[in-house]
Amino acid sequence: MEYHLNLPASKEEIKKLKIRDVIYVTGEIFTARDEAHHMMLEKDKIPFDPSKMALFHCGPLMKKEKNKWQVVSAGPTTSSRMEIFEDKFLEKFGTNIIIGKGGMGERTEKALQKFTGVYTAYTGGAGALAADKVEEVPGVYWLEELGMPEAAWIFKVKEFGPLVVAIDSHGGSIYNELKK
């Protein structure tokens, strides 16, 4: 099945999703790699609301033109590096869509079931295509401390995808199926 979702997605919408469904999302997403995960988990208060957005495992290539940030290329990074943080992250921030590549492990699978979320795979390396779907960059956090790839970037996206549901909220995982 193919779905076009506006963010934030409701619990019902997430529950409907099964592995191999393809989704396109419209709304706000934020990027976070290893260091942003670590930082966000340590902080008591953060300056944006991740529960309203999808989480994108991505270290984008950005440029500043006329004082405005623009995305040059922004494909997903390897998600398995975030496995050590993700269950706590989902619990703390209530994000219910993860966008990444390569899949995640058991801890994240369980957290996605517990908190009703999905892990979706975006085509690795398709950075120009992803950038094309970003309409605006409303904000960036911790750019000075973490640098361009590791900072938390907020992207306003339209029809961002195709995202393949690879781990659903019912315990299904394409990666586990293939391992067998």
Next chain:
Amino acid sequence: MNFEDIEQGIVELIRKAETELPDDVIKALKKANRIEEGVAKTQIEAILKNIDLAKESKRPMCQDTGIQTFFVKVGIDFPYINKLKNIINNGVKKGTKEIPLRPNTVDPFLGINHKDNTGDQIPYITWDFTEGSDVLITALPKGGGSENMSKLGMLKPGVGIEGVKDFVVDEMIKAAGNPCPPTVVGVGIGGGADLSLKLGKKALLRPVGERHKYKTIASIEEELIERINESGIGPMGLGGKTTVLDVHIEKAHRHPASLPVGIAVQCWADRRAHMIIHKDGSWKVR
């Protein structure tokens, strides 16, 4: 001599590599598109769309613009050999701003990033010497996701070539979707630990679809392609028929007690571009 012009040539070389894939890779991806279906096909279609978009808009196809890696063949009669290292370094710095490239070089101890893609030993240049007065440079920007799936096996010689094949197949199955398949796999066999890995990386320079000149090795390459693709890992590890676009093997003689196998993995963005510099300073990128 206008060295700044040659530096600009390096920028164009990197730009070409980062924004356009070689025809042999595109041909292999199009073939994959014909045989895949379902989720696998969505991935190959996105890749092909992305390649077109990157070329059209002259921007890097992947946000991971890699560690800038160059293989340089220096003609011994080229008059400015002593300038080449600086020219390449400056070209990388300029290209980082102009193209642009992601600032990808981090000091492992201090975490410092000069934001210009240079640093200790980086750009990574492999020098080779040849007859004549031309310099040939191949750019092979190397992404981190695929590089992380590199492997070194110091196998027992008793396992023979069958053991080598099993090692490569097992490691590529373990890597699964992480190196952004469909990948190109370079396998270096023999030499020592470092040489086998170097040969693996050099094997990535060979165009996709080109077989080794020795028949025995060529048929092992074909067998490995078939066995890895039978795993069903598929594009991005989401299942499918195409896990590798190609496997290339290079060899060196080995010590009687060692059987080193070095595996270098390149993502579908098998970025390569070439440049020739003549002794009068004129250059061409292709």
